[in-house]
Amino acid sequence: MTGMDARDAELKKELDATLHARRELGDEYDSALVDSFLEKIEQRMDGAIERRVRRQVAEQQMVVARGSRSPQANDSWGERFGFGIVSLVLAIPLSAIGGGVADLPGLLIAWTGIVGVNVVQVARHTPLFGRGKKKSDSDWEE
Numbered sequence: 001m002t003g004m005d006a007r008d009a010e011l012k013k014e015l016d017a018t019l020h021a022r023r024e025l026g027d028e029y030d031s032a033l034v035d036s037f038l039e040k041i042e043q044r045m046d047g048a049i050e051r052r053v054r055r056q057v058a059e060q061q062m063v064v065a066r067g068s069r070s071p072q073a074n075d076s077w078g079e080r081f082g083f084g085i086v087s088l089v090l091a092i093p094l095s096a097i098g099g100g101v102a103d104l105p106g107l108l109i110a111w112t113g114i115v116g117v118n119v120v121q122v123a124r125h126t127p128l129f130g131r132g133k134k135k136s137d138s139d140w141e142e
Helices: 003-025 027-066 077-125
Strands: none
Touching: 003 027, 027 077
């Protein structure tokens, strides 16, 4: 059994336990059981993303230590994808809080913030947004 299969088996056990608890406790605890299960999934995703980010940071530090290129030159698709996943995962509780506290205006404010953070992230990594022309690697060229 590989590492992924083991994690899937563990997640299946958690789901089975949640469903078993639902059968024993009844319908009135559905919301709490689903919230608990989703929290476990969110923790698992956060852990996986954190491991990936640590690995990428370590790889960037190795590249810088070797002197071959700067970390900014290593903006990868995986980093952007990870950021998008994290923002979507965090969008769930932010939407619930914003919608629960202030209804539609709160939900719109929450999503404006989420979209704004993602736009800033894209602007940081895209030469067409805010960076102008790409900086030359040589000090002699303009």
